[in-house]
Amino acid sequence: MAEALRIGIAGLGTVGASVVRVLSEKASELTRQCGRQLVVTAVSARDRARNRGVDVAAAKWFDDPVDLAKSADIDVFVELIGGDEGPARACVKVALEAGKHVVTANKALLAKHGVSLAEIAEKKGVLLNYEAAVAGGIPIIKTMREAMAGNSVTRVFGILNGTCNYILTRMEAEGLSFEDCLKDAQRLGYAEADPTFDIEGNDTAHKLSILTSLAFGCKISADDIYMEGISNISQADIRAAGELGYRIKLLGVAQQTESGIEQRVHPTMVPTASVIAQVHGVTNAVAVETDILGELLLSGPGAGGNATASAVIGDIADIAKSRPGFQHGPVFGRPAKELKPYKRAKMRAHEGGYFIRLTVHDRVGVFAAVAKRMADNDISLESIVQHAVGTEEDATKTVILVTHETTEAAVRKAVDGITKDGHLTDKPQVIRIERAG
Amino acid sequence: MAEALRIGIAGLGTVGASVVRVLSEKASELTRQCGRQLVVTAVSARDRARNRGVDVAAAKWFDDPVDLAKSADIDVFVELIGGDEGPARACVKVALEAGKHVVTANKALLAKHGVSLAEIAEKKGVLLNYEAAVAGGIPIIKTMREAMAGNSVTRVFGILNGTCNYILTRMEAEGLSFEDCLKDAQRLGYAEADPTFDIEGNDTAHKLSILTSLAFGCKISADDIYMEGISNISQADIRAAGELGYRIKLLGVAQQTESGIEQRVHPTMVPTASVIAQVHGVTNAVAVETDILGELLLSGPGAGGNATASAVIGDIADIAKSRPGFQHGPVFGRPAKELKPYKRAKMRAHEGGYFIRLTVHDRVGVFAAVAKRMADNDISLESIVQHAVGTEEDATKTVILVTHETTEAAVRKAVDGITKDGHLTDKPQVIRIERAG
Structure with a gap:
């Protein structure tokens, strides 16, 4: 021996x-x-x-x-x-x-x-x-570094932070607020005393930057990642997602596009019937899409x-x-x-579906104005849901739009326009939708 | 170079x-x-x-x-x-x-x-x-052979045959019979002209025997596998599974037990909310449970x-x-x-939950007789569903039982007893339930 x-x-x-x-x-x-x-x-x-x-x-x-x-x-x-x-x-x-x-x-x-x-x-x-x-x-490094030899990766995405997934899972299962779930996560040792690094997406971004290099043969660039955390996710978003057949997860996504590589970390709607939507609690999951193998997903304990x-x-x-x-x-x-230099794709050029939740005054013409802003920016809608909220004196409505594939730039322009129109009673919520098998 | x-x-x-x-x-x-x-x-x-x-x-x-x-x-x-x-x-x-x-x-x-x-x-x-x-x-061999060094595996299970999973997925999604789905699978090239090897579980058994060796450090023993195919699965089973929060998959399962290693291939009820339940069509998946890592699941294309x-x-x-x-x-x-010799655990000693679907005459005392047979064999029930079927003249009832953890031997004895009691109008259906995360 x-x-x-x-x-x-x-x-x-x-x-x-x-x-x-x-x-x-x-x-x-x-x-x-x-x-x-x-x-x-x-x-x-x-x-x-x-x-x-x-x-x-x-x-x-x-x-x-x-x-x-x-x-x-x-x-x-x-x-x-x-x-x-x-x-x-x-x-x-x-x-x-x-x-x-x-x-x-x-x-x-x-x-x-x-x-x-x-x-x-x-x-x-x-x-x-x-x-x-x-x-x-999860043996994702071994898988990408060894098992996928010869494969050209088109996209890699995953649930890479157990703290965020734990919080989102409990918010959905128990109807609790983000703040309450965070407190519980801290009490149980799933979140740090200062949870910023986890809940604002930095931890996911670090991990994503490593996967990006493995996926696309480029240098690691963790500072160049579009990042949104989960602290703005509300029960209204989670309930609306469920009604529309989606579940909200904090994903890290890296994707090859015509203008460069997208690296982004943000709350994401994934179809409830997808495998990754069933990844609950502190569990992590990574999906890799390639030209030869197709889509592979690994899920398992992400920490501990x-x-x-x-x-x-x-x-x-x-x-x-x-x-x-x-x-x-x-x-x-x-x-x-x-390793190639990392070429960042502009976030404004990102293409995908969007979930947009608007809280508007309940008055004549609001809906027409919203619809016009969408049409003006060439955004076609897959579904529209409207809920009445509030008392009769102070009546507001929730309008939920799900778009077909469009661009980040168009959505930002449309939402800015709606905001300027003065119909909103609250900050608009925009959540990206991600294809997932 | x-x-x-x-x-x-x-x-x-x-x-x-x-x-x-x-x-x-x-x-x-x-x-x-x-x-x-x-x-x-x-x-x-x-x-x-x-x-x-x-x-x-x-x-x-x-x-x-x-x-x-x-x-x-x-x-x-x-x-x-x-x-x-x-x-x-x-x-x-x-x-x-x-x-x-x-x-x-x-x-x-x-x-x-x-x-x-x-x-x-x-x-x-x-x-x-x-x-x-x-x-x-799916890089399951590399994962088990290399990434899991030092882990002691307690159970490995998976969807290892794309043909069967394709058929079961279509049966559920479209309400079609097994025969119709098989014909379509053959037409689309997902099933062989002689599909026996796939649908009766032999292909799954071959693959499982290799995973068993990797999992437990024993010699490969593919002839020693308990095997049931999917040809007996009916729409009644699939609908009942859905109502109870389960989905039916053909699984290969290898598990360390006190009396040896269980290797079994059979239609299995897995919780609809589990990751493996979302593995649809020709996709495969393998889950491995170990003492150190916990549960890891890999899903991806199983053929092509x-x-x-x-x-x-x-x-x-x-x-x-x-x-x-x-x-x-x-x-x-x-x-x-x-490699150790393979020590087979007796299938009769298998422990787990069971789904039992009985078609019985709609007459007084039937249900009491069924319940007695269960009690006599120390089987406690988690749920009971009863449906009336058929016309008034020729009235039958469907009784669906879901047991708590019990043994294969007890279930076989109970079902044999019910059959002998003469209340059944059709062959009883027994489907094992598997824990899955």
Whole structure:
């Protein structure tokens, strides 16, 4: 049997502790699967004294993760520190430069520095694996990087943030407000004390930017993503969506268009009868559409210590099965030096269907004015629903429009026009509709 | 750059022609992804003169696939002949013994001879890849073999036959009979002239037997599978399922139980709100439940030239990225010589919920008799639905029972008892219910 693979782990939080525990509990099974032992020989974390429920006494302790990263005691460096700069970046760089394989779960780091780190890995002939960075336990990186060889991707989209999906699922199931669901999510540990990064779409955008690079062979560009969060979604939207045969999900979508690549994160109406519409709670899902394979969808746990550890261990096992002299596939599917510049498609050029919810004064001529603004912008309507709301004195109406395929520019112009007409009693709501199988 | 990978393809039907075409059309992209060229250097098929819409003139022609398999002109042998014996088996064996990597889409061959072929591959240090053999374009083999390292699988189940799922989908959507849907499927090329192999579950069983080995580390045992097809499913079942919040799918299920491994293929009620219930038409899906990752589901095209070619090319690309001296992971996840014997769990010991549809005489005491048979066998009921059917002179009633978790043995005894009581006017229908997320 080959020599044991020596693993150094930096960061012993929930995921790190799970990785250590599973490597120990499943040691003999992993040895059978990989043809060699996987041994944690070194660790680093902030607090040496903390009880993590796992035994790391046999591993060499490093106070500084950068020292661990370049240590002669390890073959693989596992980065579970987090953050796009600071120690995480420093030690991944050092490890790669020292010729160590690297496994990381750090989406922020990859979104910002993935391409330059991949260049180092490819120059050094080592693996940089990051399955856990996108959609937790779902093997979407392996699928896109390996299984889809030769496929040209046309679109990739998914539910990439468990917090948002949990909130939207509960809003629909229980009729609760966004605020109440967020509070509950925080209480249950599904949302951070400061939830902005999740609910405004940044976390989804980081993950999407990595998938975009894998899908289209371009450099990662996480700053160039159109982003809308879910904090404006109301019960009125969720109920209207249901009546029209849709469900609202926060999707990240990347799509090849004639004018460039669209990367967008926003609340999205998907058909209730689609597979992705049934992805509830903290579960994640990713769908990929290609010219040869067609549409593939993967769903599973997007977060959590064990699910994330499963992805990290899959990455480590792939390294264990490789041997010196093995020429690895490129980190982002194509050699990092050959990744094309990212060419952003303008959001105004986005084409698709739209859901538009207007709260209007209940008076003669309002509906005609709305219809005219649509017609003036060449927007044809698939359906119109009208509800009376409010008391008789202060009567308002809700008008819900679903458009056929049109452009973002046309919809914005039409909605701006309606706003200027002075018929609205509340902010207009616009939600994009996405095709989904 | 490394030397070109030389590919020999035996079998130039729909899938073979797609593989040749994609390798040619995507040549430069594949070279970028794999770090070397992929070249079809030799082919073999039954009829050399046939026009396949692809150019194989540059490849060396072999009349006998066995000669191709051992030819010095190839590094990888791609078997697309089909069949569990004859030339397919002979040439895969010869290729492996000659130290060639093998890619095959042949589920029947693997179901019967997979373990002995894996032993040869592992002895010779070559890859035996078979992603296309199960669920077409869905990368379930790669997922279970590589991404789930260290996970202990508790259950794997899926929609593995597109013909059956197409028929069941149309029966539900259009209210058509099984026979009418089958005829249409045959007309559209989704079902064979002799559809027995698909609709009676054999095809699903072959694929399931491979997943079972990957899931539980046991030898493949395709002959030991409990099997019921879909030809007995009626509109009455489909409508009743819908009313109760279920949808009927032909599932293959493998599950670890206390008394052994259950392998079963049968029409199954899954909750309408589950992801797998939304898998329509010829689409396939596989769900895997493990101790660490949790539940993962993959859905996508289960058949078709292009989708299958995509899986074959992914397998070839993995081989292209490997290099001499690379120690490959085992063919079925664990070394073939260490695969445990398959220990079959008795079907009578199966535990789960059951849907039971009875057509009974409309007379006093029938319902009490049915209820007594259930109680006598310790079966508790979750719901009971009763419909009057037929004219007043010839009045019958339909009684639909949904049980809580019970055993197959208890249900069979209860239904036998009800049959003996003489109240039934038609054959009783029993459909198992499966938990699904």
